[in-house]
Amino acid sequence: MYNDHFKHFEQIFERETGLNVKSLNIADFYLKNKVESMQAISNFDCNNGSMNAYLRDVAVEDALSIRMGDEGCSTIIVDDNNNVYGYYTIVPSMITFSDDEKCMCLHISRIAISKDYQDMGLGTRLVKDIFNIAKRVGYRFITLDSFPKKFGWYEKIGFLPFEEINIQELSAKSDTVSNLVYMYYDLIDQDSLTEYYNE
Amino acid sequence: MAFKKRNPPKLSETATNNFRKKAEEKSKIRQEKIKKIKKQNSKE
Numbered sequence: 001m002y003n004d005h006f007k008h009f010e011q012i013f014e015r016e017t018g019l020n021v022k023s024l025n026i027a028d029f030y031l032k033n034k035v036e037s038m039q040a041i042s043n044f045d046c047n048n049g050s051m052n053a054y055l056r057d058v059a060v061e062d063a064l065s066i067r068m069g070d071e072g073c074s075t076i077i078v079d080d081n082n083n084v085y086g087y088y089t090i091v092p093s094m095i096t097f098s099d100d101e102k103c104m105c106l107h108i109s110r111i112a113i114s115k116d117y118q119d120m121g122l123g124t125r126l127v128k129d130i131f132n133i134a135k136r137v138g139y140r141f142i143t144l145d146s147f148p149k150k151f152g153w154y155e156k157i158g159f160l161p162f163e164e165i166n167i168q169e170l171s172a173k174s175d176t177v178s179n180l181v182y183m184y185y186d187l188i189d190q191d192s193l194t195e196y197y198n199e
Numbered sequence: 200m201a202f203k204k205r206n207p208p209k210l211s212e213t214a215t216n217n218f219r220k221k222a223e224e225k226s227k228i229r230q231e232k233i234k235k236i237k238k239q240n241s242k243e
Binding site for chain 2: 093094095096097098099100107140143160162163164182184186188
């Protein structure tokens with residue numbers, strides 16, 4: 001099922017973006033290519049030092065340790081020449097309500113696209129891939145922490161902020177950890193209802 | 200150095216109520232749609 005999923009992913013990816021790339025668990029990528037893969041990972045640049053550093057210094061170690069790292073499991077997007085186009089890291093998490101009840105969700109810890117391939121629809125494609133994974137394992141809600149400057153992009157996909165926010169105030173804020181906006185996506189949304197039941 | 204992920208924050212009462220309301224509405228619509236499809240299928 002896992003291989004089928006990735007084959008399906010490659011086909012959709014190529015059709016929607018024109019890029020011949022595949023998605024791999026980062027540990028599989030490392031074990032298959034070793035030195036070359038580390039070189040490729042080190043060369044990755046998404047214009048965000050923190051995202052680059054996580055991929056280079058933490059993601060492989062977390063995946064190789066066969067335990068769930070704090071930030072989850074990373075999937076890498078590469079072509080046949082080991083060029084890294086992007087990656088995402090997801091982890092099972094919980095939404096905690098005011099009355100201390102909890103609800104399971106899939107949390108996107110990180111999502112990054114190489115600066116050479118931004119604005120080509122890759123990021124949206126990766127989010128859709130995460131939605132498909134969530135559906136397969138029965139998670140209804142996807143959560144993430146968005147930087148203020150990325151808020152509009154996630155909102156366009158359909159993510160909603162948990163807490164009410166003032167857009168003007170938010171747009172003036174800098175992209176720091178203290179300004180993160182906690183957002184969620186409900187897989188039972190109107191679009192998916194239409195897609196699934198009106199076809 | 201990559202910063203560590205923060206722990207998910209606990210939602211406020213307003214956010215909890217809004218979230219639950221929206222989620223329940225969507226569940227209801229979905230259930231109604233499923234019911235409708237099942238009814239159509241049983242006729243066929």
